[in-house]
Amino acid sequence: MMNRIAISILPLLTMLIWSTNSMAQGPSRAEFMASSCLVCHGQEAKGALKIPPLNDLKVSDIKESMIGFKTGEERSTIMGIIAKDYSKEDIILLAEYIAALPD
Amino acid sequence: MTIERRQFIQTLGATGLLASMSSTLGFSLSHAASGARVIVIGGGFGGTICAKYIRKFSPSTAVTLIEPKKNYFTCPGSNSVIANLRPMTHISHNYNKLGAEYGISVLHDKVSSIDSTTKIVTLKGGGIHNYDFLVLSPGIDFKSDTIEGYNPNDETFPHAWKAGEQTRLLRDQILSMDDGGTVIIAPPTRPFRAPPAPYERASLIAHYLSENKPRSKIIILDGNNDFSKQALFIQAWKKLYPGMIDWVGIKDHGGFSAVHTPYREIVTNSGNHFKGQVVNIIPPQEAGLIAIQSGLADDSGWCPVKPDTFESTIQKNIHVIGDSCQAGDMPKTGHAANAEGKICAAAIVASITGRPIMDITYNMSIYSLISPKYGISMSENYQMIDSRITKVSSASSSLKAKKKTRRKEAQYAAGWYKSITSDMFK
Incomplete structure (x- = not known):
């Protein structure tokens, strides 16, 4: 009896696991890192008062600015320090994620 | 996950079937279930973020947020209320969207006990709630009996270090003070919540006094011999409020021997009597009461945690974030609590899904206003080095900086407030 229940439920259970798994994946590295940017730049990086939006920028704009902040070539108030410790790979991940946010 | 599915899992679980089948299929129960239940205690800068980001990162995880207040007043921004630059409504927020848009079950109640063995949280209102993961973000509480004659609950000397009614009380005292009166601000010895905030408070009160009661004075009786962003504050005070703010470090006043509330007086160990028409003692602090009562703090009064997950090193499956925890080099600020809330959320979701914890660089910025048009900031980056949250740059x-930059930073401070509170409540 127990076996029959198990067999009849098995396909259902597999489906269930598949669907909950896909729902519970957790953030990508880019999403996790970008959650830091939103603390100042607002939800979906839409900006807040005089803090500029980022979601309307291109990948290359964000990448160039962040590298400019990191090297000190681009002037800023606090972005120079914030950009300093991101690797180039992480800057690219961030730029791609933020540029893809809805305008 | 729909209710039917959850019930389905529970039914299976009850027969023991799921457990036996899951091992056959090679995944763990917690992995499948996402019936994972998380309870977050405390709806401030850490708790709201942790609750919301768990739902964002893992929509199938059930999250309950327990916070007694229906309207939450933020400490950031409260110095502007005290200086009559903003109304109380500016720093007031509610939890409606966390329920309606993020599916968080928000319970306005107090916790009466936590049983870490059975994983049950009992509420004052009688509710009993099971958890798989528990997050405490209870902010700070005040140490009792630290200064003779002083009680943090005495409204004669409002601390205004938890925002709300206390903020209003201190503002009203400042507004009704005579021209020529003295305001005493007494920060405790570090560590305390929001390291630059006592000095921002002095600055903005000075702004109000210089416009309305210019013969008045401010004395800061500090529990420390130096303070956050000191050179920037001193420079700005000389420029904007010359002669109005006196700062006295603890090596010069020796600490407090007694407080005489009826005389509005502080007596120091050096034998001096300081009288103020308004006396703002910022009391010595420790982890929020529920964290202390639950045995999560060590002798320091703060809660030791694992730096990559914020799980307590004292009790498994209980995480402590925000001002209550010992977060390596991270200070006790709203922005730090925000970062900790996200790290903790990602770590809990990683544990549910069986994925590795991500190691990223994160940052914290804190703005202070010297006047509505004069802002200064401090920013720090952190990385995990030798299993410790380590400041790598600041x-x-x-x-x-020129006047234009100071104005820009004041504007950015307002933008930061708008964004971080949206991150929490919208």
């Missing part, structure tokens, strides 16, 4: 506003 910088403050330049001493040489």
Whole structure:
């Protein structure tokens, strides 16, 4: 009896696991890192008062600015320090994620 | 996950079937279930973020947020209320969207006990709630009996270090003070919540006094011999409020021997009597009461945690974030609590899904207003080095910055407030 229940439920259970798994994946590295940017730049990086939006920028704009902040070539108030410790790979991940946010 | 599915899992679980089948299929129960239940205690800068980001990162995880207040007043921004620059409504927020848009079950109640063995939280209102993961973000509480004659609950000397009614009380005292009166601000010895905030408070009160009661004075009786962004504050005070603010470090006043509330007086160990028409003692602090009562703090009064997950090193499956925890080099600020809330959320979701914890660089910025048009900031980056949250870089506003930059930073401070509170409540 127990076996029959198990067999009849098995396909259902597999489906269930598949669907909950896909729902519970957790953030990508880019999403996790970008959650830091939103603390100042607002939800979906839409900006807040005089803090500029980022979601309307291109990948290359964000990448160039962040590298400019990191090297000190681009002037800023606090972005120079914030950009300093991101690797180039992480800057690219961030730029791609933020540029893809809805305008 | 729909209710039917959850019930389905529970039914299976009850027969023991799921457990036996899951091992056959090679995944763990917690992995499948996402019936994972998380309870977050405390709806401030850490708790709201942790609750919301668990739902964002893992929509199938059930999250309950327990916070007694229906309207939450933020400490950031409260100095502007005290200086009559903003109304109380500016710093007031509610939890409606966390329920309606993020599916968080928000319970306005107090916790009466936590049983870490059975994983049950009992509420004052009688509710009993099971958890798989528990997050405490209870902020700070005040140490009792630290200064003779002083009780943090005595409204004669409002601390205003938890925002709300206390903020209103201190503001009203400042507004009704005579021209020529003295305001005493007494920060405790570090560590305390929001390291630059006592000095921002002095600055903004000075702004109000210089416009309305210019013969008045402010004395800061500090529990420390130096303070956050000191050079920037001193420079700005000389410029904007010359002669109005006196700062006295603890080596010069020796600490407090007694407080005489009826005389509005502080007596120091050096034998001096300081009288103020308004006396704002910022009391010595420790982890929020529920964390202390649950045995999560060590002798320091703060809660030791694992730096990559914020799980307590004292009790498994209980995480402590925000001002209550010991977060390596991270200070006790709203922005730090925000970062900790996200790290903790990602770590809990990683544990549910069986994925590795991500190691990223994160940062914290804190703005202070000297006047509504004069802002300064400090920013720090952190990385995990040798299993410790380590400050890898930091910088403050330049001493040489021009007026235009100070104004810009004041505007950015307002933008930061708008964004971080949206991150929490919208």
